[in-house]
Amino acid sequence: MWKPEPSLADLRYTVEKAGLTPETLLTAYRQMCLIRSFEETIADRYYIGKTPQFNMAAGPIRGEMHLAVGQEAVAVGVGMHLRDADAVVSTHRPHHHALAKGVPADKLAAEIFGKVTGLCRGKGGHMHLFDAEHRFSCSGIVGASFPQAAGAAFAFRHRGEPYVAVAFAGEGAANHGTLAETLNAAVLWNLPLVIVIEDNMYADSTPKWQALAQPHQFQRALGFNVPAYLVDGMDLIDVWRAAKEAIERARAGYGPSFIEAVCYRYRGHFEGDAEEYRTREEVERWRQLDPIPRLGERLKRLGWADDATLERLRREAEEEVARAIAFAEQSPLPDPQEALVGVFR
Amino acid sequence: MTRTMKGIAFAIAEAIDQEMAERSDIVVLGEDVTYWGAVFGFTMGLHQKYGRDRVIDTPITEQTFFGMACGAASVGMHPVVSLMFVDFLGAGFDQMYNHIAKNHYMSGGQFAMPVTILTAIGGGYGDAAQHSQVLYGLFAHVPGFKVVVPATAYDAKGLTISALRDPNPVVIFGHKLLTGLPFLPFEGQEEEVPEERYTVEFGKAAIRREGSDLTMIAAGLMVHRCLRAADELARDGISAEVIDLRTLVPLDTETLVASARKTGRVLIVDEDYRSYGMTGEVSFHVQAGALDALKTPIRRLAVPDVPIPFSEPLERTVIPSVEQIVAEAKALLAAGARA
Numbered sequence: 001m002w003k004p005e006p007s008l009a010d011l012r013y014t015v016e017k018a019g020l021t022p023e024t025l026l027t028a029y030r031q032m033c034l035i036r037s038f039e040e041t042i043a044d045r046y047y048i049g050k051t052p053q054f055n056m057a058a059g060p061i062r063g064e065m066h067l068a069v070g071q072e073a074v075a076v077g078v079g080m081h082l083r084d085a086d087a088v089v090s091t092h093r094p095h096h097h098a099l100a101k102g103v104p105a106d107k108l109a110a111e112i113f114g115k116v117t118g119l120c121r122g123k124g125g126h127m128h129l130f131d132a133e134h135r136f137s138c139s140g141i142v143g144a145s146f147p148q149a150a151g152a153a154f155a156f157r158h159r160g161e162p163y164v165a166v167a168f169a170g171e172g173a174a175n176h177g178t179l180a181e182t183l184n185a186a187v188l189w190n191l192p193l194v195i196v197i198e199d200n201m202y203a204d205s206t207p208k209w210q211a212l213a214q215p216h217q218f219q220r221a222l223g224f225n226v227p228a229y230l231v232d233g234m235d236l237i238d239v240w241r242a243a244k245e246a247i248e249r250a251r252a253g254y255g256p257s258f259i260e261a262v263c264y265r266y267r268g269h270f271e272g273d274a275e276e277y278r279t280r281e282e283v284e285r286w287r288q289l290d291p292i293p294r295l296g297e298r299l300k301r302l303g304w305a306d307d308a309t310l311e312r313l314r315r316e317a318e319e320e321v322a323r324a325i326a327f328a329e330q331s332p333l334p335d336p337q338e339a340l341v342g343v344f345r
Numbered sequence: 346m347t348r349t350m351k352g353i354a355f356a357i358a359e360a361i362d363q364e365m366a367e368r369s370d371i372v373v374l375g376e377d378v379t380y381w382g383a384v385f386g387f388t389m390g391l392h393q394k395y396g397r398d399r400v401i402d403t404p405i406t407e408q409t410f411f412g413m414a415c416g417a418a419s420v421g422m423h424p425v426v427s428l429m430f431v432d433f434l435g436a437g438f439d440q441m442y443n444h445i446a447k448n449h450y451m452s453g454g455q456f457a458m459p460v461t462i463l464t465a466i467g468g469g470y471g472d473a474a475q476h477s478q479v480l481y482g483l484f485a486h487v488p489g490f491k492v493v494v495p496a497t498a499y500d501a502k503g504l505t506i507s508a509l510r511d512p513n514p515v516v517i518f519g520h521k522l523l524t525g526l527p528f529l530p531f532e533g534q535e536e537e538v539p540e541e542r543y544t545v546e547f548g549k550a551a552i553r554r555e556g557s558d559l560t561m562i563a564a565g566l567m568v569h570r571c572l573r574a575a576d577e578l579a580r581d582g583i584s585a586e587v588i589d590l591r592t593l594v595p596l597d598t599e600t601l602v603a604s605a606r607k608t609g610r611v612l613i614v615d616e617d618y619r620s621y622g623m624t625g626e627v628s629f630h631v632q633a634g635a636l637d638a639l640k641t642p643i644r645r646l647a648v649p650d651v652p653i654p655f656s657e658p659l660e661r662t663v664i665p666s667v668e669q670i671v672a673e674a675k676a677l678l679a680a681g682a683r684a
Contacts, residue, residue: 087420120453130452137419137456141443147409148444151416151424158372158398158422165416181409188404342450343488345457345512 002262002289003232008301015302018241022304026313028080028236029299032072032292033317035096038105039067039267041321042095042112045329046271054272060113060329063125068096070234070266073291074198075100077239078166078259081247087152087165089145090138092127093265097138097168103131105324115331122334123342142203143176145169146195150182153191153250164192164250171260172203174217183224183256192250194243195221195258198233200265205277221258233263234289237298264289347537352525353501354386356538357463357517360505361388361425363542365395371509372417373400374410375427375463383427385465386526387519407437414460415444423509428464431480431518445514446489457512458489461505467520467566467616468664470529474652477660479565479615481518482622485593491515491547492593496523496568498538500591503545510544520566520616532569548595552604556586559610559677562601562627564590567614567665574670585674593623601627602634609640610677614665619647641680646673 006014015025042065049059056063068075071093079100082088090097098108103119111118112126119131127140135152139145149167156163173179174197186193197217201208209215218228227249229242239261246257264286268275299305305313350356365371373388373395379402382389392400403410407428414424428434434441441462448456468477485492491513495501501519508515523533553568554575561571568589575585586604590596605611611631613624624645631643646665654660 087416089416118453120451120455123453124451128451130448130455132452132455135420137448137452139444141439144412144439144444147412147440148416148419150409151413151418152420153416154413155417155420155422158417159369177406178408178412181404181406182412184404185406185409185413189401342454344491345449345454 003235003238011298011301014237018237018244020237020240024080025295025299026305026309028076028240029292029295029310030313030317031076031080031100032236032295033314034105034320035072035075035099036069036292037318037321038099038324039069039095041325042109043067043267043271045325056272062114065126065271066093066269067267067271068093068265070286070290071198071200071263072096073236073239074196074233074261074263077236078194078196078243080240081243082164082166084134085161085163087135087149087163088168089149089152089165090129090136090168091145091170091173092140092142093170094127094129094138098129098131098136101136102134103129103136105320106327109324109328110331113328113331114333115328116334117327117331121338143169143173143178145173146178146182150186150191150193153186153193154189156192157190162251164194164247166194166196168196168198170203171197171199171201171208171217172206172211174220175211179220183221183226186256187224187226190253190255192253193256194246194250195256197258197260199260199262202269202277204269207277217260218258226256226258228258229260231259231261233261234291234294236291236295346540348540349535350498350538351535352523352531352533353495353498353519354389354524354526356498356501357387357505357519358382358389358391360502361509362391362394364506364509365391365399368423370421370423371399371425372422373425373427374403374414376403376405376429378402378427383463384429385519385521385524387463388427407433408440411437411440411445415440415448415458418445418458418460419448419456423459423461425461425463425509428462430476431464431466432475432478434480434483442487446487449513450489458514459512460514461508462514462516464516464518465521466518467522468653468660469522469566471655471657471660473655477653479518479617481516481593482617484516485623489514490594493517493547494564494590494593495519496565496589496591497533498536500545500551502538503543504547504591506542507544507547518565522566523569532566545591547592548597550591550597550600551589552586552600553589554585554587556584557608558584559612559674560586560588560604560608561612561614561670561674562588562590563614564593564623565616567616570665570667570670571614573667574674577667577671578674583674583678596630598630598634601631605631605635606638609638611639611643612670612673612677613643613645614670615645615647616664617647619645619650622647641677644673644677646670
């Protein structure tokens with residue numbers, strides 16, 4: 001849901017009304033740069049050993065790889081409102097959500113490289129990332145995140161804790177029965193749950209107009225009387241505002257909300273995807289809406305940053321990623337015998 | 346103090362009650378867990394005592410309430426979840442086998458998954474192919490579930506308390522014909538059960554009857570049918586040992602092997618499907634530890650790889666009966682000793 005660029009007067013009004021400060025937006029900008037740099041660096045390392053012949057098992061990073069370049073604003077716009085004790089349940093495309101939740105980039109990278117210093121000591125991998133300290137988890141099974149986040153929300157409500165759970169999922173997952181079931185349960189039990197649908201237009205290779213009876217997801221939530229937002233997922237400010245309301249509502253005990261963020265992934269569903277299902281021109285059109293320069297331009301128009309500031313934030317983020325990747329690359333692999341322990345506690 | 350108890354249903358409910366009274370982390374979720382006590386009685390009386398905040402009737406959405414159990418466990422709750430009939434696992438198995446069973450391992454040990462699953466198993470009362478299965482072999486096959494099959498009320502209470510104190514996913518398979526509920530046949534025994542709390546350790550099989558001519562290995566309802574078969578065999582001068590596995594995971598191979606070495610003849614009896622299941626697994630362990638002591642090849646009796654049919658004579662044909670067990674035992678003894 002692309003929304004036109006506001007005039008400077010309207011932009012000023014919007015950020016003021018939302019309570020957005022220069023500090024918040026500069027932090028958001030840096031966070032998005034961090035995710036962008038992380039994903040692009042992972043892509044770079046992923047192809048080591050995989051060219052010219054693409055072999056998923058070769059190179060320092062094995063297996064499938066689903067990157068979220070282009071979807072940074074959704075993760076950051078939501079994540080900035082969350083505390084460590086809030087829970088996030090993510091998907092097979094989880095890095096941006098993890099970083100936005102505060103999962104340390106070095107342990108995240110190390111897990112993706114299968115190293116013993118990784119979040120899960122190398123047992124999870126890129127689609128199965130867990131960080132108990134930041135209450136972050138994810139699942140490679142489409143549609144699995146909704147009820148799990150609802151379960152964490154149930155525990156928070158049951159214990160009278162002021163915490164919120166967020167389920168991320170794609171528009172493809174929105175077709176899964178778990179969404180309807182979870183919406184029903186979340187209303188029934190007034191759960192502090194925020195469901196965020198990242199509509200990036202494609203479920204793997206299937207365009208949404210081939211798989212969805214309705215062009216939008218928020219209607220599904222309205223059917224359960226769940227407050228729903230349709231936001232421009234390529235616009236940090238739009239996501240941030242909706243997420244603020246939704247998360248504050250949940251934290252205050254007013255139950256679930258639903259955010260549909262229309263966005264776009266610039267890379268394939270997975271690395272190695274030949275992308276027969278879309279044109280280069282389409283990708284280029286969405287590049288015009290790249291959330292990072294878009295926020296950067298607004299910061300400049302507001303007079304909250306100049307090019308040098310943006311460049312410094314970008315460089316800081318890139319340096320943090322470089323350190324994380326170096327940590328991952330230099331870390332040892334797990335002892336093979338570790339594979340045989342840890343099924344039970 | 347003990348009192349006489351008929352069946353496993355009240356024993357399981359009492360175990361949950363006694364743990365819930367002392368712990369705030371336990372909540373009970375599932376279909377019909379309030380008025381109907383999860384239909385097969387495993388949660389009876391809890392709702393009256395703990396109210397709807399802790400004993401919660403869910404919508405008929407297995408994948409969602411098992412997913413919620415996973416999420417709640419990941420932030421420190423201990424959900425007790427009812428899967429009314431084990432046959433319904435297909436409606437929610439993804440959350441069980443891909444998440445509840447794996448998250449501890451996949452997270453490198455960060456996330457405990459203390460989830461206790463209660464489910465009713467078995468046939469013999471005319472409920473046919475989608476409401477009479479056992480299916481514990483499916484759970485036992487996937488790493489990450491402890492698989493508990495109580496045959497007695499004493500065990501049901503003690504094993505349930507162990508499950509509620511276990512930081513891992515535990516599935517308790519309660520046989521419908523052992524519940525002791527008035528609307529079902531009862532094939533168990535009335536027995537003395539302590540009023541106070543106690544635990545029964547996982548991974549310890551029970552020798553329910555000592556014998557010297559053959560060993561019969563079973564779980565749940567089949568333990569009782571083996572005991573009745575042993576009574577009949579005794580009338581023919583045959584001394585059968587009967588072993589109750591109690592838990593399939595962990596499996597007490599030591600007791601099985603010791604008994605096999607003692608009697609030299611082993612019959613495994615199972616109400617689950619025959620192929621790729623409990624009988625094959627148990628016989629592997631028996632031969633691995635006792636091959637040199639076996640006088641004849643191991644025999645097994647299980648549901649012969651057909652769905653459970655409805656009509657009484659059909660159902661009786663596929664679920665191992667006392668008569669079939671006796672016949673198998675005699676066939677085992679008739680088989681010539683190995684040279």
